[in-house]
Amino acid sequence: MIEFQNVTKTYGTNVGLQDANIHIDKGDFVFLVGPSGAGKSTFIKLILKEIDADSGKIRVNGIDVTKLSNRGVPKLRRSTGIVFQDFRLLPKKTVFENVAFAMEIVHTSQRTIRRQVPQALSLVGISSKADKYPSELSAGEQQRVAIARAIINNPTVLIADEPTGNLDPDTAWEIMKLLEQINRRGTTIVMVTHAKDIVDRMGKRVVTIDKGHIVRDDREGAYEYDV
Numbered sequence: 187m188i189e190f191q192n193v194t195k196t197y198g199t200n201v202g203l204q205d206a207n208i209h210i211d212k213g214d215f216v217f218l219v220g221p222s223g224a225g226k227s228t229f230i231k232l233i234l235k236e237i238d239a240d241s242g243k244i245r246v247n248g249i250d251v252t253k254l255s256n257r258g259v260p261k262l263r264r265s266t267g268i269v270f271q272d273f274r275l276l277p278k279k280t281v282f283e284n285v286a287f288a289m290e291i292v293h294t295s296q297r298t299i300r301r302q303v304p305q306a307l308s309l310v311g312i313s314s315k316a317d318k319y320p321s322e323l324s325a326g327e328q329q330r331v332a333i334a335r336a337i338i339n340n341p342t343v344l345i346a347d348e349p350t351g352n353l354d355p356d357t358a359w360e361i362m363k364l365l366e367q368i369n370r371r372g373t374t375i376v377m378v379t380h381a382k383d384i385v386d387r388m389g390k391r392v393v394t395i396d397k398g399h400i401v402r403d404d405r406e407g408a409y410e411y412d413v
Contacts, residue, residue, distance in 0.1 A: 187212045187374050188233060188343065193242030195228050201398035202228035206242070208393065208400055210376065212342070215369045217385045218378045219409055220395040226378045229395065230345055233376070234266060235259050247342050264292055267336030267373075271348035273328045275320040275335075281307065282316040285335045292339060306334040310364060326357035330364065337368060344368065346377040350384065358384065382409040 188210040195202040203225045210216055218226050231237045232244055235251050244251040247265050254262060275284050285306055286299045294302075307313045310330040320328055329349060336344060346365060350358035362384055369375045379385060385392060385408060392407030393400060402410060 187214070187247060188376070189243075189245045190232075191243040193232065193239050193244055195232060195237065195239050201225070203232070203239075203395075204398040206398075206400050208403065210374060212374055213369070213372055215366070215375045215388075215390045216377070217388075217390055217392045217407075217409075218376060218395065219380070219385060219392060220401075222380075224395045225398040226395055227347075228398075230347060230376070230378060233343075233345065234268070235262060260292075264339055265341050266343045266345060267339070267341035268345040268347065269329070269332050269336045269349045271351040273320070273325075273332045273352075275328055275331055277320050280317050280319055281312065281323070281331050284320070284331055285338050288335045288338050294339075302338060303334075306338045309337075309367075310334045324357075325353055326360060329353065329357075329361055333361070333364060333368070337373065341373065343374045343376065346375060346379075348378055348380070350379065350381055355383075362388065385409040 190206045190208045193206040194204055218229060220226055232239055233246055235254055239252055246262060249262055251262065276287065279287060282303055285303045289299045289302070304313065307316055310333050312327055312330045315323060315327060323331070350361055353361060358381065365375055365377070389406045392404050392409065394402035394410055
């Protein structure tokens with residue numbers, strides 16, 4: 187599903203990732219942890235081909251990302267949903283329109299959009315908010331919209347970049363239960379986080395990056411760094 191083979195990425199004299207090797211299987215739920223500046227963002231950007239590796243090979247869902255042309259990037263990103271800490275919703279669009287927009291940019295028919303968006307909103311528990319604007323929602327509700335938008339095109343991989351960072355503890359747990367539900371449906375999830383309590387409690391696979399190196403990969407791990 188996701189494979190890094192001897193992947194290195196540097197920024198001048200700074201190391202983003204050094205000789206990284208990892209294999210993430212279909213259906214895995216992986217926490218990506220480590221100190222700030224350790225290389226977690228580099229790891230995510232390489233998966234999405236926002237940046238290119240200096241050396242090594244990256245495969246995502248059968249696609250050799252390191253050899254992928256610019257024309258092939260949209261196909262890669264259609265198979266990879268992403269959820270951000272700051273939600274990144276379009277303020278002048280309703281909840282329905284925000285989720286539909288992700289389908290419109292890949293030229294999905296309006297008939298399919300009208301059928302699938304309500305299903306996604308129901309899955310994330312905000313069907314009643316379809317006509318609301320982001321400013322009318324709580325932080326937790328906004329993150330649910332962001333998740334619906336990320337999964338609306340049925341991606342095989344979901345990248346969650348600090349998805350609970352702006353949420354109170356109770357709401358954060360609600361979002362984690364939702365992500366776990368999505369994972370049980372077969373979606374591979376890679377979640378970047380500093381939330382030690384969540385990582386320790388959930389008992390999922392934990393990959394730790396420090397100074398550009400993958401220093402730990404535990405199947406049922408715990409957060410090993412101070413937040």
